[in-house]
Amino acid sequence: MAGFTPARPMPDRLPAAGQTKLHARGTRPGEKRAMTALWNTIAVAFGLVMAFPIYWMILTTVKSNHDLLAQDPTFWPTHFDLSSYRTVFSDPDFLNSMRSTAIITIGSVIAGLVVGFLAAVAVARFRFRGRNPFIVAILVVQMVPLLTIAIPLFIVLNKAGLYDQYLGVILAYLVFTIPYVVWTLRSFIVNIPVELDEAAMVDGCTRWGAFFRIILPLSMPGLVTTGVYAWIQAWNEFVLANTLLSSNGKRTSMVWLSFYSASPTHGADYGSQMAGALLVSLPVIILFVIFQRRVASGLTAGAVKG
């Protein structure tokens, strides 16, 4: 990808593109329109199939138990019945689990951002002995399967008295938040012109002052993007939460959902299972919708743009 500059659709190029189209054989306007219609149909069909599980989850939550037990499921709601939501909210552990997840997620995102930002500044602004090993280590750390460290983390936190404590899970989540924050923020900080740091320092700012007065505010977009993604990862995490927390009131919402939908009372009650599934995913879905462009580019940026 190094050879050429990435082309952007520039308006002044359009006439040229039109010219080449004239030369291309077998693409009459009518045929082209038919092809586009075909591709549109395929794309819409694909979108509908992909959307169906989510639609079905939401539809199930507003169906009555009677409808759910019917032999032939209907593909649209006949009448809205919110009793599934009532069942979920009447489970005392549900709201507790949402609170636990919020505490753990906020704690690990903030800790990850603070620690990760400092390391990202070091990697982006300094050349020091051990820099490249540090970068490679960050990459390697991201790839260690969480399952393989679940048992030793359980043993270590147990010994430290942090088993079944929020703090223990927050610390455990730093395993994946710190590397991600360092790796992503690094590219944001590199793009902040170093001349700004210099100018601040010429004006009498200390080097540390430049970090906090220049780099920190300018990397806010990066901090938001990485924060959102770290939030999503922490909110959705299941394996570590399942192994490091044991008391009912402290379980995260994912663990709550897994226990709820396997319990004898609700194991076959798909209305409330789907209501629970929807409610525990809502905080993440809302974040995704608000930050969708940023999150999508943040996730693919590292790979496409380097």
Add this chain to the structure above:
Amino acid sequence: MSAIQSDRREQGVERLDGPFPAPKGRRRGVTVQGNYIPYVLILPAVVTLIGVLGYPLVRVIMLAFQNVNSYLRLAVPSLDKWIGFQGFGRVLSDSQFWSVVERSFLFTVEVVTISIALGLGFALVLNRVSPWAKIFVSTVMMFVWAVPALVTGTVFRWLFAGIGGVVDYIFYLFGGSGMRNHDWFANANEGLYVVVAIAVVWGALPFLVLGLNAAMTQVPRELVEAAKVDGANPAQQFRHVILPIIRPFLLLCTSLSFIWDFQVFAQIWALRQNSPEPGYWTVGVYLYEEGFTSSHYSTSSVISIAMILLMLVVLIAYIRQVVKIGGQG
């Protein structure tokens, strides 16, 4: 964005006191003084990662050579014994371990192949559709992307339920009357290679379609047009123009998919209501069952090490690829 670029900028920092005619000795003194700064900055990250990752990994290796196979042994460390490679011998001679490994590889290859093929295909389709269709598909993708893996498993258990499941009903509507109340999970092979695979592919597609499509938008339009003028058919255009440009990202996606799918856990866990039958055990589920359900901490650690070793080739390829892309202009 690259390491090279940042190096140049760092030199900019070093030149900082250029405008001030400072004596050479003092200048060197300042940089020597400032040398501690990067180390202070990375210290919290290094300490935390050693604590929550480095030490646990050392513990995994220690456990693998010990006999901590009950909660009692864990609680009373004086009972622990070093047993050398005995633990490895026991796991490697266990036929269940090898069937789990075989199942994991088959499942991973199946899911990676399908999801990469579909991802590439629909990324190409998205390149040719009208803007409204692209917005529609991208919006759906964002919602699917946001669904947690555990929720995916729960939802797909309901879709494929034997009683009241909509998939059975759709089959029935299209004439498969024998599919009514079909139990997809009774046969573990069908449950794993069909239902779990569909659930995992569904969850993986948004990243692949949007990512590959983003990579394809980097392909200059002029190049495709030029190939068309030269008489290249769509297959040739893809093979000789688009593919070489998206290859780095495609390799990255493939190795990432392999790494993710090989450790699949939450979907299987939710699809089988927290107690997957042995026929559903992939490496991740197997080591969890051994470690937490049976309290065989040492056996589970041996399996953990085996799991990392089995992924090592792909892991190294992935990291090399990231470093390579990161080092380009």
